[in-house]
Amino acid sequence: MATTPIMQVRNVTKSFTRGGESITVLRDLNLEVAEGEFLGIMGPSGSGKTTMLNLIAGLDKPNRGEVWIGAQCISKMSESQLAKWRTRNIGFIFQFYHLLPVLTAYENVELPLLLLPLSAQTRKNQVLNALDLVGLSDRLHHRPGQLSGGQQQRVGIARAIVTDPTLIVADEPTGDLDARSAVEILNLMGALQKSMNKTILLVTHDPHAAERAQRVVHLEKGQLLESAQMEAAGLALPTAISTGIQPHAPLAPGTPGERGRG
Numbered sequence: 573m574a575t576t577p578i579m580q581v582r583n584v585t586k587s588f589t590r591g592g593e594s595i596t597v598l599r600d601l602n603l604e605v606a607e608g609e610f611l612g613i614m615g616p617s618g619s620g621k622t623t624m625l626n627l628i629a630g631l632d633k634p635n636r637g638e639v640w641i642g643a644q645c646i647s648k649m650s651e652s653q654l655a656k657w658r659t660r661n662i663g664f665i666f667q668f669y670h671l672l673p674v675l676t677a678y679e680n681v682e683l684p685l686l687l688l689p690l691s692a693q694t695r696k697n698q699v700l701n702a703l704d705l706v707g708l709s710d711r712l713h714h715r716p717g718q719l720s721g722g723q724q725q726r727v728g729i730a731r732a733i734v735t736d737p738t739l740i741v742a743d744e745p746t747g748d749l750d751a752r753s754a755v756e757i758l759n760l761m762g763a764l765q766k767s768m769n770k771t772i773l774l775v776t777h778d779p780h781a782a783e784r785a786q787r788v789v790h791l792e793k794g795q796l797l798e799s800a801q802m803e804a805a806g807l808a809l810p811t812a813i814s815t816g817i818q819p820h821a822p823l824a825p826g827t828p829g830e831r832g833r834g
């Protein structure tokens with residue numbers, strides 16, 4: 573890789589013990605991501621995509637090996653160091669948004685900033701900026717239940733970017749959305765990478781979503797394969813990737829969804 577990696581997974585092994593039996597999910601895994609790269613991560617259900625993302629985001633620790641973000645080895649940090657580190661460095665986007673239902677869009681986005689030593693004015697500016705970037709300036713005081721799925725996910729994205737994190741990690745962010753909202757969310761993520769040079773890790777089952785990434789890796793039986801290696805090994809690639817079809821015409825980022833509430 574030409575540029576210095578912003579993220580490195582070094583010889584990581586992760587096992588879980590269930591009912592006295594140990595299952596190794598990730599086996600001696602290595603991965604590097606460059607600053608400003610948009611990486612797609614695919615793989616069958618249960619292959620360990622979420623497990624890997626959790627290790628990279630400092631939500632869990634490997635049994636062996638190290639995860640480096642920038643110049644820091646996060647696998648060596650204590651839980652309290654990690655919690656602090658995560659607030660500043662990781663923006664997590666979830667499939668089911670994980671918004672607090674009693675808080676407004678504004679308050680949900682403000683939450684991570686409350687953990688940082690910022691003035692009230694700076695905090696307000698950052699929240700308004702993030703919600704503006706995702707095209708939701710007109711929904712500041714709506715609660716999640718008063719927003720469409722696509723709008724809720726845009727709140728989720730605003731919350732992920734509001735701290736200006738080192739890495740944005742998204743675990744199937746379009747998995748619960750209709751096709752049109754999914755395209756809007758992917759356009760938005762593409763725009764974050766292109767115009768703001770954000771580093772994005774996107775886990776997805778959807779080949780069309782993965783096409784937005786600059787590079788796609790596949791998790792299979794605890795190992796990572798690049799697309800070229802998948803083809804060389806005679807493993808089937810998801811259709812849209814192997815054929816290079818561009819199925820969606822791009823929309824302007826932040827185009828407000830026209831779906832009803834609920």
Ligand SMILES: Nc1ncnc2c1ncn2[C@@H]1O[C@H](COP(=O)(O)OP(=O)(O)OP(=O)(O)O)[C@@H](O)[C@H]1O
Pocket residue numbers: 588589590597615616617618619620621622623624
């Ligand atoms: N906390 C845990 N305790 C025990 N086993 C776990 C735990 N978390 C994950 N696993 C196991 O690890 C394997 C990988 O799970 P993971 O959630 O990472 O898969 P995934 O690739 O994200 O799947 P999906 O596409 O369905 O989301 C599964 O067999 C799962 O049962």
Ligand SMILES: [Mg+2]
Pocket residue numbers: 621622623743
């Ligand atoms: Mg998963």
